[in-house]
Amino acid sequence: MRDAVARPGAPWGMTSATPTALERRPRLLVFDVNETLSDMTHLGDRFVEVGVPPYLAAPWFAGLLRDGFALTVTGHNPSFVDVARSSLHTVLHDKANVEAATRHIMAGFLALPLHDDVRAGVRALTALDLRLVTLSNGSADVAEGLFERGGIRDAFEQVLSVEHAPGWKPAASAYAYALGECGVAAEDAMLVAVHPWDIHGAKAAGLRAAWVDRTGAPYPETMYAADVVVRSLPELAARLEELPAAT
Template sequence: MTSSTSPALERRPRLLVLDVNETLSDMTHLGDRFVEVGVAPYLAAPWFAGLLRDGFALTLTGHNPAFADVARSSLHTVLHDKANVEAATRHIMAGFLALPLHGDVRDGVRALTALGLRLATLSNGSAEIAESLFERGGIRDAFERVLSVEDAPAWKPAASAYAYALEECDVTAGDAMLVAVHPWDVHGAKAAGLRAAWIDRTGAPYPEAMYAADVVARSLPDLAARLEALPAAT
């Protein structure tokens, strides 16, 4: 079993690499789309987990599929008994373009930039979706790069995905910190040599089998406060 302990941070990172889906975007609203096509809203969460599983499987077998393609395929499975699967799938997929930010994100992003930290994203979803989310939320100016694995060799948590972000932002792994709500993403980043922060919005226990986060915070403002307490990178 992988150790879940992590040494204390000695300084702030230079660059924060933020995940997008669920970390910054509030995807609970997709449940409304499921209801609108006649499907129980609780199916939204297992659908998203299933599409990530399929994406990981494809990555492990040497493919780098488009997030939207995997999402649509997974929806076809969930909605297979609907009268008009294609129309229902289009309606749910369109919901990605209307998702809001989590309530803590705008203030948290401003607090992080106030510390002089560079911000970028690395999403398994498309850069277009992230750009739209940030424009609607009024935080696009805070991010120097909006990166997606669609331009990387593989999906996260493959090491090559994180290496792509580091190269694009011209930083070393030791100077970067991933920020995500997903323990699998934290684990992948740690395995690739980055530091990592876990945003624990639900209070659920962190999986003991995975590499532990260097910082655990309940929100982005909480993360900013924890990083502010550390010496700045020199």
């Protein structure tokens, strides 16, 4: 399923939903981390513990991504931690001790678990002899800790972050950085993510993409569609197993 949105150079709104079947497996899977592999719903508990409604966790995370994207398109590559803290200061501005509340919520990143399907899915994907790496807008240290706690660090060849890239995803330079680190051409790589904006960015950069639809929400019609849509990582492994291996 490709080109569910206007192609580059075409008038905005001109769409094509013509499916494009994958002919072979990718050589490299590039995983997003936050929300794709980590279960961030637990951060809502941290909001409650500092006296803030848990439903503010989702708009806070969306807001910090927005700010990171804005900084990226204006030529900066900000620290995820710095942007997250600044965004929390805005959300928690009326708390008596903003700094303490911010520290408590940020510490939650160091205790997040994997989604329930991730461990089995990762093992099934490595059984297909696929190379696995990450490309996160968050810090590599947070991803490393998540994988160590989840017992899957050995499955990942590299834990990459945009910390060392020119900018955040979905900038094309972020995906190019990961491809360069792995020595793989764009057409031989597949991004795996829950975020449509990440799928869109990867497709625009020439990668294939798998959307992990964890919520059942519709995919935005204004963005490039994923090549594969699944509800879990074991399902992704099953779909890729049906394809011929890359030669």
